[in-house]
Amino acid sequence: MNSARSRVALGARLVREHGKEISPARAAAAATAGRRWASTEAPKTSAASSGPRITAAPAPPHKNITLHSLATKVRKGQPISMVTAYDYPSAVHVDKAGIDILLVGDSLGMVELGFDTTLPVTLDDMIHHGKAVARGCRRPLLVIDLPFGTFETSPQQAAQSAIRVMKETNFDAVKVEGGRQRLPNIEAILDCGIACMGHIGLTPQSYSSLGGFKAQGRTAAAAYELIKDAEALQETGCFALVIECVPAAVADQVAKAVDIPVIGIGAGPHTDGQVLVFHDMLGMMQHYHHAEFTPLFCKQYATVGHTIQNGLADYKRDVEERRFPSMEYSPYKISDAELATFMDMVASHNETKQRLASDGQVKSAADDIDNENIKVY
Ligand SMILES: Nc1nc(=O)c2c([nH]1)NC[C@@H]1CN(c3ccc(C(=O)N[C@@H](CCC(=O)O)C(=O)O)cc3)CN21
Ligand SMILES: CC(C)C(=O)C(=O)O
Known part of the structure; x- marks a missing residue:
């Protein structure tokens, strides 16, 4: 939806039906989940000459993103930033950068676990990575994918999977791929008091039936189906939608058709927010297997992969040429x-x-x- 439009409906049904928003309880609950907050002190470098050279990072702003603050942001016409992360260090980076929504996507199967598709990812995989992310994060809204095979077969299966993920990761919401064919399953999740983000357009879990990672909504009929899916997901109570790999003009109309935020990936500039995969946008993928799956729509904001390669090559050379460690890096003294x-x-x-x-x-x-x-x- 265009930024000028009012977003009063954001999460409204969810909030109405379940009495309160998800995130205010997060700080307290996080303590029991072992979430570790960053230091609140200003940056400082250890002065002790014998100690390790550790720079304490400044903490991110204390204000958590909630369903309500997200709604306010959209109402003010401010675009939503969203990025994936799958582990503790990347979560710390995302938190510090002030990104609005952190997604533990099932793309972790491809960028972290080396599979060719997202299909092999299990609920245990998601929970394992989700827990690590939660330890590094306090500010963003935390959303986690229900992976392939954990929600499709019945509303009960969907509810059970979502409950387990929420209990074990302490996240704010789940994301579920699919349009109207998944409504009963999504409804069951919402009925448990769990916030749910929809995902339409290219749904990578349908890799088999789609015949690959193919752009969607490229005929009038297919694009119109997307509008109907988006409206149905909003009506059911999803607080936001991801729309993936569709023409910009189609995503524009989908965003205009609903009041909830529509977050695009490979869907052009007209959506309420954007999401990218961490490894893609930071240029981390040097391996041929990963490079193969870095989508064309992805802008690279860094070349972290080159930095890592250079660092490793320099280290290898230093070790082989006995330049590392010099006495400077031999800190333990004996009288x-x-x-x-x-x-x-x-x-x-x-x-x-x-x-x-x-x-x-x-x-x-x-x-x-x-x-x-x-x-x-
Ligand atoms: N690293 C990574 N980034 C992603 O964005 C991502 C994943 N993995 N895994 C799960 C899905 C799969 N995604 C993908 C993967 C490839 C294309 C891709 O290559 N698309 C072609 C167009 C395909 C067509 O329409 O024929 C392209 O040229 O961008 C698109 C989305 C998005 N998701
Ligand atoms: C690409 C994003 C939207 C996703 O679903 C994932 O990372 O799995």
């Missing part, structure tokens, strides 16, 4: 007196070793040395 005593012990140890060797007792030398040098201990 001159202790060192002198130690050197005497080594000298005596070596003498004993030589004597035993020349006596032809090499095999049992170690035991004998221990006995003779018992004073060492």
Whole structure:
């Protein structure tokens, strides 16, 4: 929907039906889930010369993004930023950058686990990664995908999977792929009091029936289906939608058709927000397998993969040429007196070793040395 339009309906039904928004309870609940907050202090560098050179990072703003603050943002015409992350360090980065929504997408199967599609990803995989992300995050709205095979077969299956994910990860919402054919399943999730984001257009979990990762909504009829799907998902109570890989003009009309935020990926500039996969947008994918799946619609904002490659190559060369570690990186000290005593012990140890060797007792030398040098201990 265009930014000028009012977004009063955002999450409204969800909030009405379940009494309260999801996120206010998050800080308290997070403590029990072991979520670790960043330092609230200003950046500082450790002054202790013998200590490790650790720079404490400034904490992100304390204000969490909630369904309501998201609605306010959209009402004010401010676009929503969303990005995926799958582990603790990337979650810390996303949090610090002030991104609005962090998605643990099932794309983790491809960019983190090395599969060719998202189909093999399990609920256990999602929970494992979700927990790590939650430990690194406090500000963004946290959304997690229900992976293939965990929600399609019945509303009950969908509800059970969503409940398990919410219990174990302490996230704010789940995302479910599919349009009107998934309405009963999505309704069951919402009925449990769980916020749900829809996902239409290219739904990668339908890789098999779509015949690949293909752009969608490219005929009038298919584009019109997307409008009907978006309206149905809004009516059911989804608080937002992802629309993936459709022509910009089609995404524009879908966004105009509903009041809830429509977040695009490969869907042009007219949506209420944008989402990209972390590894794609940071240029992390050097491996041929990953490069193959970096979509054309993705803008690269960094070339982290090159930075990593350069760092590893420099390290290898330094080790091989004995440039690392220099004494600068050998911080553990021993006093001159202790060192002198130690050197005497080594000298005596070596003498004993030589004597035993020349006596032809090499095999049992170690035991004998221990006995003779018992004073060492
Ligand atoms: N790394 C990564 N980034 C993603 O955005 C992403 C994943 N993985 N895995 C799950 C899905 C799959 N996605 C993809 C993957 C490839 C294309 C792609 O290559 N599209 C072609 C057009 C295909 C066509 O319409 O024929 C392109 O040229 O962009 C699109 C979306 C988006 N998601
Ligand atoms: C690409 C985004 C929207 C996603 O669904 C994922 O990362 O799995």
